Amino acid sequence: MTDEIRRARTAFLxxxxxxxxxxxxxxxxxxIAWMPELPDPMAIHWGSDGVDGVASQWGYIAMILGIGGGVVIFDAVIVAFAQRLPQSSTKQPVAQWSTTARFMGAVxxxxxxxxxxxxxVGAALQRGLADAADTPDIGIWTFVGFGLLVGFTALGWFLQPKSPVYEAAQAAPAGSIPLATTERAVWFGTATMARSGVVVLVSALALLALMTVFWIARGDDSWWILGFVTFLLAVTIGSMVVFRVRVNAEGLRVRSLLGWPNxxxxxxxxxxxxWVQVNPFAEFGGWGWRIGLxxxxxxxxxTGDALQVTEANGRVFVVTVDGASDAAxxxxxLRAHSA
Structure with missing residues (x-):
């Protein structure tokens, strides 16, 4: 690890x-210091008619630390281990840093x-009140909060040093195979997301599904919101975790299990x-169907082997798949014979 990368990681920390x-x-x-002056339960959500959600005082504290701290720690774990997830058959050094990591630190x-x-602010509005239902609306303060989100994200970006340039592996020209004019060649492969990523996505889907069922059982009219999010996640998983790759006389085709993207x-x-080596987090900012920096x-x-195709108009398409050198x-x- 270079001094430049070490400084970037320390700044992110x-x-x-x-x-x-x-x-x-x-x-x-x-x-906690204000608790003697706060109602119990406390208001935690406001609707068009005022307060429509409450929680105990300690539940309010747990919500702050659980949601806020959970997001921060989750993002930090992604950054820390993104380049150490299971790789394809060809190993690649991972002691790198990236602009994506810098951005997540800022966020x-x-x-x-x-x-x-x-x-x-939500607690301050409730100081001295006997009933949380009397809490004034927090709407205007929400806009201020979003302003702080944007401002401090920008500040976090500039507080971190410029990310070291990611040293992507050099692309290797595709080889060729002996092929007579009367012979045909075809190659099939499967591009799959690392098992750890699939486990995380499926676990999130299962949790959302359980929450949706729970809300339906409670008779809550807003259950459809969770149901819609669950459906979107299911579609995302089905269209992003596994792709079929085919090389034949028609060219290259990469198609998800659901048929789209295709x-x-x-x-x-x-x-x-x-034939190239790719690091999705460092070069593309994540996993799935992506547009790189x-x-x-x-x-x-x-991370690992990938087939890279440059079209005549300059557009470049990449797919990570085992056996990418053979596919190339x-x-x-086939391209040479076609020409």
């Missing part, structure tokens, strides 16, 4: 973890500041074929 958690703890301490500072601010690149449009697009589900060789052979 302070800006994206220590300071946000400190602000949340400070907000909790202030509210953590903004979120921590906003949540701490709204928590303290990318087709005919042989006549292909200008260059390469350098303009490349593609299906990047894990078959595609290059």
């Amino acid at each position: 302070w800006v994206g973890v220590i300071v946000p958690l400190g602000l949340l703890a400070l907000a909790a301490a202030v509210i 953590n500072l903004g979120l921590g500041t906003m949540i701490a601010f709204l928590a303290v 990318t087709r690149i005919p042989l006549e449009r292909i200008e260059k074929i390469e 350098d303009g490349r697009r593609g299906v990047v589900l894990r 060789a078959v595609l290059e052979t």
Whole structure:
């Protein structure tokens, strides 16, 4: 690890973890000091007709630390382990840093500041009240909180040093295979997300489904909101975790299990074929169907081998899949024969 990367990680630790958690703890301490003056239960949600949700005083504290602290820690864990998730058959050094990590640190500072601010304001509005139902509306303060989110996110970005340039692996030209004019070649592969990522997504889906059932059982009319979010997550999982990759005389086709996204690149449009190493978090800011910082697009589900195709118009498509070098060789052979 270089000194430049070490400085970037230290800045992220302070800006994206220590300071946000400190602000949340400070907000909790202030509210605890006010408890003798606060109603119990306290207002935690406002609707068009005023307060429509309450919680105990300690439940209010737990909500602040649980939601705010949970988001901050979750983002920090993603940054810490993103480049150490299971990789494909070809291993790649991971001692790097990225602009994505810097951005997530900045977002953590903004979120921590906003949540701490709204928590303290919500409690301040209730000081001296006997009944939480009499709490004034918090609406205007919500806009101030969003302003703090934007402002402190920008501040967090500039408080961190410029991210070290990610040293992406050099692309290797595609090889070729012997193929007579009367022979045909085809290659099939499956691009899958790392198992740990699938576990996280499926666990989130199961939790949302359980919460939806619980709200339906309670007879809450707003259950459809959770149901809709659950449906969207299910569609996302079905369309992003597994892709079928096919190389044949028609060109390259990458299609999800649900049929969309579905990318087709005919042989006549292909200008260059390469075998590359890809780090989704550092180069594309995440996993799935992505657009990279350098303009490349593609299906990047894990770190490692990838097939990269450059079209005649300059557009570049990437797909991470085991056996990418073989896929590149078959595609290059078919392109040469087609030409």
